[in-house]
Amino acid sequence: MTEKTIQVDYIARVEGQGALKINIEKDGKVKILEFQIFEPPRFFESFLIGRKYDEVMEIASRICGICPVAHQITALRAVENALGLEPSQQVKDLRKLMAISAHIQSNVLSMYFLSLPDLMGYESIIPMLKDHSEIVKRGLRLKKLGNDITDIVGGRAVHPVTMIVGGFSSLPSKNQLKNIRERLLDAKKDAFETVDLFSNLEIPDFNRKCDHIAISDPGQYAINYGRFKSNKGLDIDEMNYRKYIYEKQKLYSTALHSLVKNRDSFMVGPLPRININFKQLSSDAKDAAKQSGIKFPNYNPFVSHLARAIELVHDIDESIEIIDRVPLKQEKSNIICNSGFGAAITEAPRGSLYHSYELNNNGIVINADIVPPTAHNAYNIEKDLNAFVQTIHDLSIEEITLKCEMLIRAYDPCISCSAH
Amino acid sequence: MKEKTKIAIFKFTGCAGCQLEFLHLENEFLDLIKLFEISYWKMVKRDNDEKKWDISLVEGGISTPREIQEIKQIRKKSKVLVAFGDCAIGGCIPSIRNWIPQMEVEDKVYPDTSNILSTKVRGIGEYVRIDAELKGCPPHRENIIELLKAALLKIKPRLRQHPVCVECKFNDNACLITSKRIACMGPVTCAGCGAICPTLGRECEGCFGPMSNPNTSALADIFRDIGLSDQDIKRKFRKYAGMSPHFFKEAGD
Numbered sequence: 001m002t003e004k005t006i007q008v009d010y011i012a013r014v015e016g017q018g019a020l021k022i023n024i025e026k027d028g029k030v031k032i033l034e035f036q037i038f039e040p041p042r043f044f045e046s047f048l049i050g051r052k053y054d055e056v057m058e059i060a061s062r063i064c065g066i067c068p069v070a071h072q073i074t075a076l077r078a079v080e081n082a083l084g085l086e087p088s089q090q091v092k093d094l095r096k097l098m099a100i101s102a103h104i105q106s107n108v109l110s111m112y113f114l115s116l117p118d119l120m121g122y123e124s125i126i127p128m129l130k131d132h133s134e135i136v137k138r139g140l141r142l143k144k145l146g147n148d149i150t151d152i153v154g155g156r157a158v159h160p161v162t163m164i165v166g167g168f169s170s171l172p173s174k175n176q177l178k179n180i181r182e183r184l185l186d187a188k189k190d191a192f193e194t195v196d197l198f199s200n201l202e203i204p205d206f207n208r209k210c211d212h213i214a215i216s217d218p219g220q221y222a223i224n225y226g227r228f229k230s231n232k233g234l235d236i237d238e239m240n241y242r243k244y245i246y247e248k249q250k251l252y253s254t255a256l257h258s259l260v261k262n263r264d265s266f267m268v269g270p271l272p273r274i275n276i277n278f279k280q281l282s283s284d285a286k287d288a289a290k291q292s293g294i295k296f297p298n299y300n301p302f303v304s305h306l307a308r309a310i311e312l313v314h315d316i317d318e319s320i321e322i323i324d325r326v327p328l329k330q331e332k333s334n335i336i337c338n339s340g341f342g343a344a345i346t347e348a349p350r351g352s353l354y355h356s357y358e359l360n361n362n363g364i365v366i367n368a369d370i371v372p373p374t375a376h377n378a379y380n381i382e383k384d385l386n387a388f389v390q391t392i393h394d395l396s397i398e399e400i401t402l403k404c405e406m407l408i409r410a411y412d413p414c415i416s417c418s419a420h
Numbered sequence: 421m422k423e424k425t426k427i428a429i430f431k432f433t434g435c436a437g438c439q440l441e442f443l444h445l446e447n448e449f450l451d452l453i454k455l456f457e458i459s460y461w462k463m464v465k466r467d468n469d470e471k472k473w474d475i476s477l478v479e480g481g482i483s484t485p486r487e488i489q490e491i492k493q494i495r496k497k498s499k500v501l502v503a504f505g506d507c508a509i510g511g512c513i514p515s516i517r518n519w520i521p522q523m524e525v526e527d528k529v530y531p532d533t534s535n536i537l538s539t540k541v542r543g544i545g546e547y548v549r550i551d552a553e554l555k556g557c558p559p560h561r562e563n564i565i566e567l568l569k570a571a572l573l574k575i576k577p578r579l580r581q582h583p584v585c586v587e588c589k590f591n592d593n594a595c596l597i598t599s600k601r602i603a604c605m606g607p608v609t610c611a612g613c614g615a616i617c618p619t620l621g622r623e624c625e626g627c628f629g630p631m632s633n634p635n636t637s638a639l640a641d642i643f644r645d646i647g648l649s650d651q652d653i654k655r656k657f658r659k660y661a662g663m664s665p666h667f668f669k670e671a672g673d
Contacts, residue, residue, distance in 0.1 A: 065437020
């Protein structure tokens with residue numbers, strides 16, 4: 001055994017700019033391990049100060065082009081909590097449909113475009129077209145379905161426009177939703193095939209039991225509302241987030257690292273969601289999970305791909321349920337500006353996303369605090385890498401490098417978000 | 421066989437939304453791959469060709485010394501360099517911070533700012549020559565296709581420079597300013613989105629940046645008449661394109 005250095009200057013097939021540096025000593029011990037996020041920070045929390053409550057949603061949306069919907073909904077809910085405004089059931093339903101459509105788009109992007117090439121031995125999805133065009137086309141079809149729903153309900157797929165404080169500026173038509181419903185029914189087959197695909201691909205056998213956290217609600221698969229819960233007893237209201245979660249700075253990363261107070265790093269994302277909220281999945285999603293042969297709760301981060309596929313089945317089922325019950329009636333909300341503090345946690349595709357705002361009497365932001373899923377995960381990714389590298393240290397440098405990249409991609413990091 | 425046109429896609433200070441808009445061309449994706457060779461795209465490819473490119477689409481503004489060096493290198497290796505979206509054109513939303521002292525900006529976010537090398541956010545045109553601009557936050561898919569088609573045909577792309585108002589007329593929208601006295605940025609904002617917001621019941625916020633030669637002071641007068649404060653007007657002009665000359669001036673100090 002010799003000393004090994006793993007160095008990736010710019011990690012491919014993830015959103016944003018990150019590097020990886022690992023030094024492994026002769027005996028396989030890890031000397032240095034740094035997930036170096038060098039994404040230029042954009043300082044949203046600084047320049048949101050002085051902006052008005054009704055433009056927070058559109059500004060926060062620009063934190064991320066992959067998960068703008070999650071930032072919009074979280075910002076809107078935090079602002080509404082600050083104003084003491086409770087949106088109607090219809091608004092909650094349509095926002096959930098928006099959130100789910102964004103999950104479909106983003107999770108399909110992660111599974112098919114960013115990670116599948118690793119698992120099937122290609123550099124990207126482009127050369128896969130020649131040998132596996134049906135799989136690539138299925139990915140494109142599913143991604144388009146997610147995008148089209150966001151587009152129809154939100155006005156456009158990237159940085160949608162119809163969600164405003166209190167409600168929607170415009171509602172989709174019954175006919176538009178009817179068409180979407182038919183496409184969702186057809187997409188079930190694609191979703192099951194996705195579960196099949198990812199249950200049959202070989203992944204590294206690596207388990208590390210750590211804190212898994214997601215929002216949770218006994219009545220539904222929690223995406224926009226729920227208590228912040230872990231597999232190790234944390235169970236808190238979103239307003240109390242800062243009493244339990246804190247951040248630490250590492251000078252090699254522009255993303256801060258998150259920790260549970262008096263505990264350690266933690267994981268958020270599709271795998272923790274399924275581990276914590278398995279009961280609330282649709283029955284078809286539960287069946288798909290059972291047929292995959294993988295047992296949940298599961299602590300192999302590479303199972304995240306399969307978790308996304310199982311969620312895809314659920315997402316389609318729940319979208320149909322929402323379309324069937326939403327009345328599409330015109331509503332008006334009455335907004336009264338007053339000072340206050342509001343926080344919200346939702347599940348972005350990559351995991352729990354926290355926003356909080358303090359407003360003054362004129363509805364101007366005087367304080368903003370945002371923690372995206374990849375900032376939650378950054379430290380845990382390092383901890384996983386550290387344990388993982390020790391199990392594969394006798395492989396070649398190229399193989400270790402690829403496998404470490406694969407582990408990072410299993411988290412589907414959104415690095416722009418993390419260095420907001 | 422004739423060599424395919426080589427495309428490269430880069431990300432600087434931004435949100436990846438413009439790249440996503442490109443990736444959302446699901447219907448055209450297979451055709452695009454037939455016509456173009458995607459030689460460099462970190463978000464999608466692991467093997468990237470770093471030699472030279474026919475068309476480079478650059479997303480994001482410039483906000484660190486490293487980015488200044490990188491954009492200059494990319495310029496040298498690119499035949500056509502496109503500012504892909506509002507961030508690359510003028511910094512977009514992140515440029516709102518340009519009017520706050522940099523130390524104050526950094527201290528709000530980082531306990532230790534010794535590793536933060538950020539400057540104000542500027543468009544890539546501040547550092548290198550650009551050949552085309554795709555306006556929008558994000559640019560509309562159809563405009564991306566228009567630009568790529570024009571590049572293949574070696575003709576000038578037809579990108580709109582008129583205001584969003586023209587698209588409202590196409591859509592038969594009642595004017596929000598005259599009919600409801602809502603402060604809409606449409607009259608000074610470049611078209612290209614299809615007037616999405618006014619069509620969906622809300623004012624244009626200006627996410628495509630300024631049209632050519634906008635009359636910002638006339639619109640600011642209308643806003644004042646509607647009842648907006650000077651601070652409100654400043655916020656309107658200092659959002660997606662605060663660094664553009666007309667909006668810069670209208671927003672004041």
